[in-house]
Amino acid sequence: MTRKQRRLITIGSVGAVLVLAVGLILAALNDQIVFFQGPTDIVEKDLPLGQRMRLGGLVEEGSLERFEDSRVAFKVTDGANTVAVTYQGILPDLFREGQGVIAEGELIGARAFNADTILAKHDENYMPKEVAETLKKQGVWKGNE
Numbered sequence: 001m002t003r004k005q006r007r008l009i010t011i012g013s014v015g016a017v018l019v020l021a022v023g024l025i026l027a028a029l030n031d032q033i034v035f036f037q038g039p040t041d042i043v044e045k046d047l048p049l050g051q052r053m054r055l056g057g058l059v060e061e062g063s064l065e066r067f068e069d070s071r072v073a074f075k076v077t078d079g080a081n082t083v084a085v086t087y088q089g090i091l092p093d094l095f096r097e098g099q100g101v102i103a104e105g106e107l108i109g110a111r112a113f114n115a116d117t118i119l120a121k122h123d124e125n126y127m128p129k130e131v132a133e134t135l136k137k138q139g140v141w142k143g144n145e
Contacts, residue, residue, distance in 0.1 A: 036102075038134035039081040047107055055083060055113050056102040056134065064097050076101060076113075078134050087115040094120040100135075 036054045037047070055076055063075035070089060075082045085103050095101065095118060103115035
């Protein structure tokens with residue numbers, strides 16, 4: 001075998017190992033990726049039930065219901081559409097109606113979402129980028145442009 005042939009075999013082998021490694025890493029990360037959706041995205045797109053995602057928008061005024069078993073139900077809106085959210089657990093201290101929220105969980109119906117994590121804004125000047133962009137497109141939130 002010539003020197004050139006050995007070099008090509010070595011380069012080809014290393015390339016194949018790298019492609020395999022990248023493929024395995026992407027396959028492992030695929031289960032960890034969580035996409036952000038707004039209420040309008042959920043209503044307009046044909047998203048599969050049970051898909052893990054983040055739902056962001058504003059907590060609709062007058063929609064918060066608290067139950068004795070630490071379960072809560074509320075609606076998330078972007079001004080155009082709303083999605084009903086259920087959550088079992090303690091809400092963040094800054095969670096309020098009319099304020100920004102991100103709920104992480106899964107879609108359980110056309111306009112129904114079951115959250116296992118709730119994130120609320122931490123001060124007046126903060127709005128998650130995805131939520132702010134969605135709400136600005138709808139003309140609901142102006143923010144600090």
